[in-house]
Amino acid sequence: MGPPEGSYEVVERCIKSGVLERYPDYNYEKLKRAISSFYGCREEDIVPTSGAGEAINLAIFALKPKWIYVLEPSYGEYEVLSKALGISYKPVFYRKSGDVFSLNFSDLEEACGREDSLIVITNPSNPLGIYIERGEIIEKLSRCRARVLMDEAYSELCSRCAIELGSGIPENFLLVRSMTKWLSLPGIRLGFLFSSSREVLEKIDAVRQPWNVGSLADCFARELLSRKDEAREFIMRSRRYIEGERKRMLNELKSLGLKPYDSSANFILVESPRGLDLSFLLKGEGIHVRSCASFKGLGSSFIRIGIRKPHEDDELINALKRVIENE
Ligand SMILES: Cc1ncc(COP(=O)(O)O)c(C=O)c1O
Incomplete structure (x- = not known):
């Protein structure tokens, strides 16, 4: 569908306001407020990022697990980063029965029991397109010793997916969201990471590059998300x-x-x-x-x-x- 109407005017207004000549707010307070109000979550649980891609990098880099278990087939960046950091990469395959791919949670038993591991689920799956109810994943994996990274980059484009993050996301879960997909604006690098764990958020903040979201993307997102109904x-x-x-x-x-x-x-x-x-x-x-x-x-x-x-x-x-x- 292309970007929402008026997107280019927002970019223009941002540029005219002089954002290109300023660093963004180091703590992204207004951006966090806009994201939290739009996505129904707490400001303090969010780290704004340059796309979902940066959120994934930050999560893996900050947590540095010993093992990464990824539901495959999957987006390839998790493996690229694991290799670069010397993390042991463990593919866990969706099962295929006839024309249907599905996840058998018992295949994640080993991963779930390992404290030093990260389970990565892209939901909806890229490239399969299948969606597993978030509530079901939480129910099955919230008691794991492992952490769970849910990459929800496509959820705004999936009718069955929740837009809101809401409450009730366990501390061992990290959620990744993208704003480049649904806005059809991959050039404006925007996304965020959500966690309800102070410990995880502090680790991520410690490895985050200062001003990791550019001023233009910051300004653009604030204005766009503030027009919530549109x-x-x-x-x-x-x-x-x-x-x-x-x-x-x-x-x-x-x-x-x-x-x-x-x-x-x-x-x-x-x-x-x-x-x-x-x-x-x-x-x-x-x-x-x-x-x-x-x-x-x-x-x-x-x-x-x-x-x-x-x-x-x-x-x-x-x-x-x-x-x-x-x-
Ligand atoms: C599953 C998945 N996660 C993350 C990304 C990166 O998205 P972004 O453009 O927000 O960095 C992609 C891009 O194709 C993707 O397919």
């Missing part, structure tokens, strides 16, 4: 659009003989049952989709496609038709 309405419209368009795309993809997996997010994992490397074939049509060759447990017969505007999605379907017919 921003919420934008999220709801995005969710409705994605849901409708995703349903249409699932049907179109199935009618081409492909195997799309049900998704709660703004993307769909698609398998070519004939083992075709669709990402490679689509490049010949001038279309770039995410090959899943680099995701653990998937391979080059899987692609991940994003839900885009109807005419762009139609273009993709037509190109898929052509490459499948030619093979």
Whole structure:
């Protein structure tokens, strides 16, 4: 859908107010207030970051666990950082039964029992698109000795996900949120980390770079989130659009003989049952989709496609038709 209407005017107003010539507030007090009011959580439990990416880095760097258990297939940055820090990386695979991927919590038993470990769950999962109720994860893992990092970067674009963080998030949980995805503004680096543990927050603050969120992003987020009703309405419209368009795309993809997996997010994992490397074939049509060759447990017969505007999605379907017919 692109960024919310008026986003560029907000950027302009921020620039005109002189933010580029000033450091932001070191403690981000006003930004924390805006985030806490929008997301329904306490100001003191938040660390604003330059995107969810920085929040993940800070969490892993500050906690420096001995082991990182990641539900795979998954976003790759957790492993990159683990390797850089010499942390032992332990993939835990979602189970696949027919057309459905799911998590069997008993697979996390070893991780759960280890005090010096961090369990990472991307929810909704990238690239699978599946969503596990946050309450269920909390119920199953709140008594673990391990800490749990929940990367909720896509939750605003998932109708089943809660926008609010609320109360009741246990001390061994850390939540990561992104503002770049739902705003369609990845260039404005914005996100935050939530924890209700003083100890964790202090550790994170100690490794955080001073002024880690730029003045422009700080100013932009404060103004955008202060228009709470408009921003919420934008999220709801995005969710409705994605849901409708995703349903249409699932049907179109199935009618081409492909195997799309049900998704709660703004993307769909698609398998070519004939083992075709669709990402490679689509490049010949001038279309770039995410090959899943680099995701653990998937391979080059899987692609991940994003839900885009109807005419762009139609273009993709037509190109898929052509490459499948030619093979
Ligand atoms: C699961 C996941 N977490 C975090 C990020 C990083 O998001 P941000 O742009 O907010 O840094 C991404 C980006 O693709 C992602 O897929």
